[in-house]
Amino acid sequence: MKRLTLLALALVLSGGVAIADTIKIGVVGPFSGPAAQQGRNFQAGIDAWLALNGNKIGNDTIEIVYRDLPTADPAKSAALTRDLIVGEGVRYLAGYYYTPDAMAAAPILVEGNVPMVVFNAATSAIMNASPYVVRTSFTTxxxxxxxxxxxxxxxxxxxxxxxxxxxxxxxxxxxxxxxxxxxxxxxxxxxxxxxxxxxxxxxxxxxxxxxxxxxxxxxxxxxxxxxxxxxxxxxxxxxxxxxxxxxxxxxxxxxxxxxxxxxxxxxxxxHYAVSHDSPENKAFVAAASKAIGDPASLTFPAVGAYDGMYVISKMIEATKGKQDAKAAVEAVKGLSWISPRGPVTIDPQNRHITQNxxxxxxxxxxxxxxxxxxxxxxxxxxxxxxxx
Missing domain, CATH: 3.40.50.2300 (Response regulator)
Incomplete structure (x- = not known):
């Protein structure tokens, strides 16, 4: 029995057996306060993606860790971001409804070796704040x-x-x-x-x-x-x-x-209307409406979150679950897929989303x-x- 245990360990260390792991994704957004509905849409988009795709990527299990940021507050955004990286051990960051909050979090990414996928914040300059930022929303x-x-x-x-x-x-x-x-x-x-x-x-x-x-x-x-x-x-x-x-x-x-x-x-x-006529959007709206509970509350931040989860899943696949922010971001440059909003691509030059x-x-x-x-x-x- 001891020999079998040692043999199994040797296979694991040599890459012969994959180790299942839990990969935490930290999501910062307004889950209370005047913009709480937008946070609920973040969560509805995430829940819709999990409902349609499951919470496993390969042998790894995804776990979502939420942090509430009710209003634009750059200092608190930075603090929450550090807590997620250091305290919770998240390997991916996502969400960020307001631009000042995303800008405050961006300088922390390289130090933490963590990519950020922006679900909403819409200022063009965010993409220059860190090489580890990818956006699945839009810009104004x-x-x-x-x-x-x-x-x-x-x-x-x-x-x-x-x-x-x-x-x-x-x-x-x-x-x-x-x-x-x-x-x-x-x-x-x-x-x-x-x-x-x-x-x-x-x-x-x-x-x-x-x-x-x-x-x-x-x-x-x-x-x-x-x-x-x-x-x-x-x-x-x-x-x-x-x-x-x-x-x-x-x-x-x-x-x-x-x-x-x-x-x-x-x-x-x-970039998106709930009424967009496509099979992909109908499947998304059905899942997101169920997740949010009140279909009349469903609106555009949900699709940014849904597509953001797709991008993160591709990052995890490419890095085989390892924490490597640079490799994760490189893997999704030029990534194209059919979103509920229509055909989209992550621009390889600026990591922003090209879309209709x-x-x-x-x-x-x-x-x-x-x-x-x-x-x-x-x-x-x-x-x-x-x-x-």
Whole structure:
């Protein structure tokens, strides 16, 4: 018996027998507080992937370790990230809803030998913060640039921009302004709002007084976007003939019932709609709806998490479960697959996701408001990324 035990040990050490291991994935996101719904979507996307694929990769078992970050808090993000790496021994990090939180965590990755897969944070500059960052969400440059072309094609000559004053908002403003001006349009004013803005009446008055035919708006999805959309309707801007243009954060599916008919006709450009018509999306929506419990709460962060889990699974396969952040990231550069959102690729140069961006119109189908895809901008990279 002793000889058999020694023989088994020798086979293990020589690579003859694979050792099963538990691989922890640390997920940082807003699981409480005003943006808790977005954290629930992170979890729904993860749970959907596990339901459809299982929790094993080879002989290894995946374990998800969650950490709550209710609001943007870079110092706490860094602390939670260190705790996950040192205290929990996670080999992969994921989530990160707000840009400041992802930026604060990025410098820790090389030291910890851990890759980070960003499920949401949308500033282009995140990809230059560490070579170990991969993104499966979007950037606001990516989702906003096509809207400038749409505006000009529809005859809009003068526009005002209104954005939240932080990384993604500035990126969205820059993307729209560049595209709109390049196409011969005029920006009559640009307004940047503090992140804690919740009274939008003065903003609506500035839009009315600007003489613009359209407003391009960006706010981080959550209570603020719902408040902005309601203020737009209640202050009569739509009746005054001012067109609202935005990336899809402003019409996330979970807000559409509360907005009602006031949102109908709103144009957005985005990487995903729950109504996207494909077999992959139908399977995803069914699994994610079951996971979240309330299908009406399902929205875009779930697909970033779902695809993020796919990327992490490929990292684990490539490294055979070993902790090697550099090899894990190298393995997914150029990775392509069919996501619930459509065909996607991890750009080998900047590790950001190349994907279709869809022009959507809020429409009513079968008594329910949806983001109806009416045009596709194929294979969109990140126009805001600049090589370091």
């Amino acid at each position: 440059w990516q989702t906003s640039t096509p809207m400038a072309a749409v505006a000009r094609e529809r005859g809009i000559k003068k526009a005002i921009t209104v954005v939240t004053d932080y990384g993604p908002g500035v990126d969205a403003e820059s993307a729209f302004v560049k595209g709109f001006k390049d196409a011969g349009g005029e920006i009559v004013a640009s307004v940047r709002m503090p992140m804690n803005t919740n009274d939008f009446s003065p903003i609506m008055q500035r839009i009315k007084d600007s003489g613009a035919e359209a407003v391009f708006a960006f706010l981080p999805s959550g209570p603020a976007t719902l408040g902005f959309m309601k203020a737009f309707a209640e202050n009569g801007l739509k009746k005054a003939g001012i067109t609202l243009l935005a990336p899809g954060d402003l019409t996330q599916e979970s807000d559409l019932p509360a907005l009602g008919d006031s949102a109908l006709g709103t144009l957005t450009t985005f 961006i869809y022009l959507r119109e809020v429409a009513s189908e079968n008594g329910k408001s949806i983001n109806k895809e009416i045009r596709t901008f194929e294979k969109q990279g990140d126009p805001g990324w600049k090589a370091p």
